[in-house]
Amino acid sequence: MILSGWEAVFFWVFSIAAILAGLLTVMARNAVHSALFLISTLLSVAALFLLLGAEFIAGVQILVYVGGVMVLFLFVIMLVNVGAEERGATNIFNNSRQVAAGLIFCFLLVFGLLYAVGAGPQGLEERDKKKGGEAIAEQRLAQQQALATAATGTSKITTATELVGGSLYRYASLPFEIASVLLLVAIIGSVMLARTLKQEAAVDDVPPEVLKEEIQRELELAEVIENVREVSPDKKK
Amino acid sequence: MTNLFTPALLFLLQESGGGRLTLAWDKVQHPDLSKFLVIGALLFIIGVAGVLTRRNIIVIFMSVELILNAANLNFIAFSRYLQDTGNPNALAGQVFTVFIIVVAAAEAAIGLGIVIALYRNKETIWMDEIDLLKW
Numbered sequence: 001m002i003l004s005g006w007e008a009v010f011f012w013v014f015s016i017a018a019i020l021a022g023l024l025t026v027m028a029r030n031a032v033h034s035a036l037f038l039i040s041t042l043l044s045v046a047a048l049f050l051l052l053g054a055e056f057i058a059g060v061q062i063l064v065y066v067g068g069v070m071v072l073f074l075f076v077i078m079l080v081n082v083g084a085e086e087r088g089a090t091n092i093f094n095n096s097r098q099v100a101a102g103l104i105f106c107f108l109l110v111f112g113l114l115y116a117v118g119a120g121p122q123g124l125e126e127r128d129k130k131k132g133g134e135a136i137a138e139q140r141l142a143q144q145q146a147l148a149t150a151a152t153g154t155s156k157i158t159t160a161t162e163l164v165g166g167s168l169y170r171y172a173s174l175p176f177e178i179a180s181v182l183l184l185v186a187i188i189g190s191v192m193l194a195r196t197l198k199q200e201a202a203v204d205d206v207p208p209e210v211l212k213e214e215i216q217r218e219l220e221l222a223e224v225i226e227n228v229r230e231v232s233p234d235k236k237k
Numbered sequence: 238m239t240n241l242f243t244p245a246l247l248f249l250l251q252e253s254g255g256g257r258l259t260l261a262w263d264k265v266q267h268p269d270l271s272k273f274l275v276i277g278a279l280l281f282i283i284g285v286a287g288v289l290t291r292r293n294i295i296v297i298f299m300s301v302e303l304i305l306n307a308a309n310l311n312f313i314a315f316s317r318y319l320q321d322t323g324n325p326n327a328l329a330g331q332v333f334t335v336f337i338i339v340v341a342a343a344e345a346a347i348g349l350g351i352v353i354a355l356y357r358n359k360e361t362i363w364m365d366e367i368d369l370l371k372w
Binding site: 002003004008011012015018019022023025026031034035038041042045048049052053054056057060061064065068069072073076077079080090091092093094095098099101102103105106109110113114117118120121122124125128139163164167168171172175179182183185186187189190191192193194196225 | 335
């Protein structure tokens with residue numbers, strides 16, 4: 001698997017864009033900016049998927065992540081109040097000792113992973129040379145040349161998506177069904193989590209006086225918790 | 238454009254640096270599996286750094302999405318590599334990626350539901366203030 005020519009140029013453009021936008025995602029002060037940088041990271045990674053010949057996955061990435069998940073993130077950012085963070089009144093990182101420990105851990109991970117990545121693929125390359133990998137690559141190139149040309153005349157029609165669908169339903173049909181159940185559970189769970197006490201009461205047909213008592217009890221509980229926190233000696237604030 | 242620039246750069250490199258640099262430039266021109274793995278590793282580590290250092294719980298969720306995407310990139314890179322070596326099960330990587338995206342979507346929905354419930358009860362989205370289990 002070796003890219004060349006324009007593919008190599010686009011590889012470097014999109015990979016550097018992905019890394020930079022990833023860094024800015026973590027470092028941006030405003031959560032909305034973070035979300036926008038994460039969107040550009042996801043788009044760059046989708047472009048890398050295209051370079052790797054995974055058109056279906058690139059499309060799913062853009063539709064599901066950028067179109068669905070990130071919109072959800074933006075909605076939640078708008079729902080919760082992040083004004084203090086935007087104005088620069090508070091620190092966006094943990095206290096410095098925690099940050100130092102986390103960064104040391106990350107640098108250790110960088111060195112370990114880069115060492116492993118440097119050593120592993122060389123071994124794979126040597127193994128492929130023994131097995132005659134170049135002949136297989138040439139055969140694959142010839143197969144691609146033999147495919148029909150698309151309507152625009154600039155690219156070939158590939159059967160990669162068809163093959164992905166085939167193996168998804170042939171070898172992974174049970175996990176596919178389980179994934180649909182998982183999504184159903186996620187829908188029900190998020191609806192249950194996000195509704196208020198009033199909405200719950202309305203659904204369960206609770207009479208208003210019971211609801212009032214319930215709210216009163218919760219407020220008292222919150223007060224007790226607050227008192228305990230004030231009395232406790234190792235309070236950090 | 239590359240065809241225009243390459244001979245000039247190659248000439249410069251040969252004049253100045255000798256064989257080592259031309260070899261490095263050749264590797265830059267022909268990214269292989271290991272380059273994709275390096276990009277995946279860097280994205281993963283950026284995500285880990287975000288999870289470990291940020292206070293905003295929503296940004297921590299975004300960093301988790303970054304980590305999942307790094308894993309997806311590795312899966313797709315290995316899938317392409319196995320396709321090129323003629324492995325019949327090469328598309329397993331892409332199938333895996335579909336499932337990772339499904340799980341990430343479910344996780345985001347549940348996680349953000351928890352964030353909203355938490356914000357309604359505690360009036361904060363900062364992780365270091367959510368320490369009810371720590372006293």
